[in-house]
Each structure stands twice: as structure tokens, then as C-alpha cells.
Amino acid sequence: MSVRKLALAVAAGALALTLVACGDKPTVTVYKQGQYQGKPDTQPWDNEQFKGDKVAWEKAVKARSLGQNEYERIIAH
Numbered sequence: 001m002s003v004r005k006l007a008l009a010v011a012a013g014a015l016a017l018t019l020v021a022c023g024d025k026p027t028v029t030v031y032k033q034g035q036y037q038g039k040p041d042t043q044p045w046d047n048e049q050f051k052g053d054k055v056a057w058e059k060a061v062k063a064r065s066l067g068q069n070e071y072e073r074i075i076a077h
Contacts, residue, residue, distance in 0.1 A: 044057060045057035
């Protein structure tokens with residue numbers, strides 16, 4: 001194979017890869033005609049751990065945030 005044929009083959013391969021990489025992929029639309037078509041949202045306390053108890057969830061969130069506060073952690077120890 002001559003150098004010219006090899007260069008032409010490499011250029012053709014590079015062009016093919018460039019064209020494939022620039023292709024536009026279809027997107028999934030979850031919003032149609034003014035209504036959201038996706039999964040409905042639930043409240044954060046509606047799960048297995050809290051069983052719908054909002055007060056217990058709020059207490060757990062507050063305890064977690066206090067554990068992440070360096071000032072509170074230093075004073076507590």
C-alpha cells in the first residue's frame with residue numbers, strides 16, 4: 001500500500017468518525033401540552049424510614065444539620 005493510499009484511508013476514517021460523533025440524538029420529552037408527564041413527586045417524609053411522619057423527618061434533618069456544623073460539634077465535645 002502506498003503512502004498516498006494510506007493517507008487517504010486515514011483521512012476518510014477521520015472524516016467518518018467526525019460525522020458520526022456530531023450526530024444529533026433525539027431527546028425524551030417529559031413535558032407536553034402544559035402538563036408534566038414524568039414520575040410524580042412525593043414528600044421526603046413519605047418513605048420506609050419515617051412512614052409519613054413529618055415531625056420525625058424534621059427532627060432528623062435538624063439533628064443531621066447540627067452534626068455538620070463545626071461550631072456545634074466543637075462545643076458539644
